[in-house]
Amino acid sequence: MSDASAVFYRSLAPSMPEAVNAKGMYIYDQDGKQYLDMSGGAAVSCVGHAHPHVVQALCAQVETMGFAHTAFFTNAPQERLAAHIAGKFAEAGAKVYFTSGGSEANETAFKLAWQYWRSKGQPNKKKIISRVHSYHGNTLATLSASGNLPRRRVMGDVLFDWPRIDPCYAYRDQKEGEPAEAYGLRAANRLEDMIAREGAETIAAFIAEPVVGASLGVVPPAPGYFKRIREICDTHDILLIADEIMCGTGRTGTFFAHEQDGFLPDIVTLAKGIAGGYQPLAATLARAKVHQTFTQTGKAFAHGHTYVGHASACAAGLAVMEVIEDEDLLSNVRHTGDYLQEHLTAAFGGRAYVGDIRGRGLFRGIEFVADKKTKAPFADEMNITPALKRAAMQHGLICYPGGGSARDNLGSHILLAPPFIAEPAHIDALIGKLDAMFADVFDG
Numbered sequence: 235m236s237d238a239s240a241v242f243y244r245s246l247a248p249s250m251p252e253a254v255n256a257k258g259m260y261i262y263d264q265d266g267k268q269y270l271d272m273s274g275g276a277a278v279s280c281v282g283h284a285h286p287h288v289v290q291a292l293c294a295q296v297e298t299m300g301f302a303h304t305a306f307f308t309n310a311p312q313e314r315l316a317a318h319i320a321g322k323f324a325e326a327g328a329k330v331y332f333t334s335g336g337s338e339a340n341e342t343a344f345k346l347a348w349q350y351w352r353s354k355g356q357p358n359k360k361k362i363i364s365r366v367h368s369y370h371g372n373t374l375a376t377l378s379a380s381g382n383l384p385r386r387r388v389m390g391d392v393l394f395d396w397p398r399i400d401p402c403y404a405y406r407d408q409k410e411g412e413p414a415e416a417y418g419l420r421a422a423n424r425l426e427d428m429i430a431r432e433g434a435e436t437i438a439a440f441i442a443e444p445v446v447g448a449s450l451g452v453v454p455p456a457p458g459y460f461k462r463i464r465e466i467c468d469t470h471d472i473l474l475i476a477d478e479i480m481c482g483t484g485r486t487g488t489f490f491a492h493e494q495d496g497f498l499p500d501i502v503t504l505a506k507g508i509a510g511g512y513q514p515l516a517a518t519l520a521r522a523k524v525h526q527t528f529t530q531t532g533k534a535f536a537h538g539h540t541y542v543g544h545a546s547a548c549a550a551g552l553a554v555m556e557v558i559e560d561e562d563l564l565s566n567v568r569h570t571g572d573y574l575q576e577h578l579t580a581a582f583g584g585r586a587y588v589g590d591i592r593g594r595g596l597f598r599g600i601e602f603v604a605d606k607k608t609k610a611p612f613a614d615e616m617n618i619t620p621a622l623k624r625a626a627m628q629h630g631l632i633c634y635p636g637g638g639s640a641r642d643n644l645g646s647h648i649l650l651a652p653p654f655i656a657e658p659a660h661i662d663a664l665i666g667k668l669d670a671m672f673a674d675v676f677d678g
């Protein structure tokens with residue numbers, strides 16, 4: 235990588251290797267160095283790299299018909315993939331709208347919510363309530379609904395000023411002796427307080443990740459939290475959007491993450507794992523009642539991008555879904571996920587700098603603290619998060635370090651989201667690499 239590069243990089247002085255090929259659980263750089271991919275990038279590569287079935291299906295689709303604009307035609311891959319995803323949803327009649335990335339999927343969800351209320355004669359229901367420590371995308375609306383301060387700060391007052399409630403985050407928020415269910419209820423009732431403050435007549439939707447990914451380092455909800463959230467949304471006529479862009483499509487051991495919390499969202503967004511990184515693809519699933527509003531009023535959903543329902547992207551998505559089913563990968567997600575949790579806990583649970591190890595399925599987080607007892611995070615100046623990323627790359631490991639889990643920029647965690655094909659031997663290798671990394675960062 236040199237100054238001569240014409241790429242407008244994400245950072246000013248990037249010193250990244252070049253990825254030249256990838257297979258299964260590994261990515262290789264220009265020098266042939268092998269990286270064990272334990273986060274699928276950012277929870278993307280769910281069936282591993284260069285899976286022959288996906289490669290074959292994608293090549294076949296590109297050869298047959300790569301793209302035909304969906305303003306003029308439908309296509310078989312989008313029809314079949316939509317049927318597959320809608321078929322996984324617990325209520326019949328759901329419809330699926332395909333876009334190219336997570337931000338577009340959530341932007342689509344917000345526009346759906348606004349147009350839904352407008353067609354019901356309630357055009358003032360506009361605000362989207364979200365949670366502190368959340369990330370829902372980088373468009374202006376989705377960043378407005380994100381509580382991730384470092385990512386929002388730079389856009390300042392350009393963003394919409396929408397309300398946010400505290401997340402359900404037992405490690406830092408549950409009181410000593412408070413039963414998990416009571417905590418779940420207390421955390422959920424914050425939504426009701428916020429609705430009372432803002433006025434239900436001004437609120438279109440509440441958005442939350444069933445299992446929080448990058449912003450908190452994989453945090454599942456307390457028992458009963460989402461059931462209570464569902465009740466509150468029903469009482470006050472507010473749509474409930476489940477952002478499953480990271481935690482959906484099987485990552486937590488069930489196709490939809492919300493299945494494990496026994497509630498039905500009105501809108502679900504999926505991306506990342508939906509096409510396993512083989513193509514950019516995302517989906518916004520609308521429950522039947524949301525879609526029917528458009529058919530009943532005779533006014534179509536006013537939205538669209540050039541690549542909506544892109545045939546090749548949907549063909550890749552369909553092939554990824556077939557691999558997950560044919561290879562029974564969700565049972566591997568559950569079993570190997572348990573193995574991962576057990577081995578992380580056994581190896582690192584007792585370390586002074588490890589505060590919490592948590593998650594579901596093959597979606598796990600480790601939160602680091604300067605003081606295990608007080609849960610105080612490491613000081614900002616220590617730059618723990620970038621140090622973890624550097625050390626991981628040095629040791630040939632792809633994981634996803636993040637910050638801000640305590641407050642604003644403070645707090646550090648790593649997110650693990652390996653491909654669903656991970657085996658115990660890969661987990662054992664991960665433990666060895668983490669051990670070496672932690673020695674560099676915390677003992678060095």
Ligand SMILES: Cc1ncc(COP(=O)(O)O)c(C=O)c1O
Pocket residue numbers: 276335336337338340369370371372443447448477478479480505506
């Ligand atoms: C939960 C969640 N929602 C939305 C997004 C935005 O997705 P994208 O980066 O594909 O636009 C992300 C990306 O990390 C995410 O983790």
